Amino acid sequence: MRQAIMLSPGVIEHREVQEPGQLLGNEVLLRIKKIGICGSDVHVYHGKHPATPYPVVQGHEYSAIVEKVGKSVVKALPGMKATGRPQLVCGECGPCKRGQYNACQKLKVQGFQAPGVAQDLFVISEDRLVVLPDSMTFEQGAIVEPAAVGAHSTGRASDLKGKNVVVSGAGTIGNLVAQFAKVRGARKILITDVSDYRLDIARQCGIEATLNITKTSFEEGVRSFFGDEGFQVGFEAAGVQISLDVLMKHMEKGGELIILGVYSRNPIVNMFYLGEHELNVYGSMMYRHEDYEQAAEMISSGKIITAPLLTKSFPFENFTDAYKFIEQQGDKTMKVMIDL
Ligand SMILES: NC(=O)c1ccc[n+]([C@@H]2O[C@H](COP(=O)([O-])OP(=O)(O)OC[C@H]3O[C@@H](n4cnc5c(N)ncnc54)[C@H](O)[C@@H]3O)[C@@H](O)[C@H]2O)c1
Ligand SMILES: [Zn+2]
Ligand SMILES: [Zn+2]
Structure with a gap:
């Protein structure tokens, strides 16, 4: 399968890598469709993100189609649209124990401190999966992530x-x-x-x-x-x-x-x-699962409007062009996406 990996600031290599192997019972295999680029990704591109080592596979705001599910998965079936929360948490620290896992003491965010989704297939655990209604576009699906930031902060x-x-x-x-x-x-x-x-x-x-x-x-x-x-x-x-x-x-x-x-x-x-x-x-730090779910619900019901936020999509092969476009356009761009 295809993968885009950033070797050093500004240098993205496209390569063929092995597809993920056997799924664990609670895992879901996703076929990635759209990836949104945000300011933090741009900081990584410029080598100015304080907490991202290289090489790094980027991609933390995305939509996908469920390709396969592990034996114990109940939330989703193959063919469904979905997105996933990119936070890897320890489950054992104080914040995690009191349900504030978005501020986990050992938080790793996929696309920054852990590999992101810039590849055809990606495995996530069911607890971080959010199934999206069929009526939702893949662009809308990839905006659930920043919308969840809105959901969380307005509840703080x-x-x-x-x-x-x-x-x-x-x-x-x-x-x-x-x-x-x-x-x-x-x-x-x-x-x-x-x-x-x-x-x-x-x-x-x-x-x-x-x-x-x-x-x-x-x-x-x-x-x-x-x-x-x-x-x-x-x-x-x-x-x-x-x-x-x-x-x-x-x-x-x-x-x-x-x-x-x-x-x-x-x-x-x-x-x-x-x-x-x-x-x-x-x-206000990112979001929790209920924020993701609420964001998906509000976008799907039309209460949160996303169409005006979409500036442009670039094919996966032209990942670097997306960053160049963002650099050239300055404040005349909002959400730029990568299309797989
Ligand atoms: N807390 C979180 O969970 C979280 C998540 C994502 C992003 N962020 C952060 O939130 C901020 C906003 O993210 P974004 O993607 O919208 O970034 P952005 O750069 O696209 O937006 C920032 C906006 O602020 C405007 N601005 C600059 N100076 C201003 C001023 N004096 N008064 C009013 N507006 C001014 C800019 O023109 C721009 O439109 C960034 O700092 C980003 O890193 C936080
Ligand atoms: Zn982001
Ligand atoms: Zn923790």
Whole structure:
């Protein structure tokens, strides 16, 4: 079968490898159809991911068809559409024992610290399998992963019902966070970015209120949209200092701040201000299985809109071209996929 392996930053080799052998009872053999590329993959491509050794087989957001199932598998039958959660966890550490396995002390993510799915066939254990409805496209199936990030992060703080929310950053993640905030009954949602292209996509996905902070200041935009109500919850999905600063500075006292961003430069936080305003800060790390299932359900029911997020697909053989395209297009791309 075909496999794409990144030997060193920027160098992808296509090679023939042996197909997986006999399945264990709880294992499922998947035929990979589409693989999404995200910012973390791009960091690996550039040699700038802090926790990925080479060589590495990439691919952690994907859709597939079930090819074969082990003897004890009950969730799926051959021919069904599916995706899988890429987290390998120990099951024994404190976080794992209390069900917070997304923050496992020994977490390995497939495509980074363990081999990913950039090959024709891939084996996963049934507990990480999510069966997708037949009506779902393979593109939608590959967006379940980032959508699950939206599902998880919007469940981190208190109930969003009736709250006013700002999502800072309208990349794929911010977009899906904002859409999930809507699903969870937030009252008013404002999404901000520095790119009109990305804010336009947010509007196409049903997030009507957008703010380009290079044209109107964050403070002014927030005041004119929320008025005296202000906002109570902020999601930091840009991964830059200034985005964190404005969320903290302008949210209501006692507000909640959920951190999604991965910061290439460690931000400085005014802890006195944070304490004095009794702000609550929550980390958010990937997702758990129920987030994956909910993401699949919301995409399938049309409550989460994905079509505007899809920029372009590249054939498997042209994996490197996908990265070159992302480099050239800059902020004019959202989700680029590899088609097997
Ligand atoms: N916590 C998690 O589980 C998790 C999972 C996936 C990705 N991430 C991280 O979440 C962040 C967003 O991911 P993405 O794939 O959407 O990345 P992205 O780079 O596509 O999106 C970031 C967006 O922020 C915008 N931006 C830049 N400066 C801004 C500012 N001052 N105010 C508002 N917006 C600004 C950019 O224009 C861009 O549209 C990244 O840091 C990524 O590493 C976290
Ligand atoms: Zn990703
Ligand atoms: Zn663990």
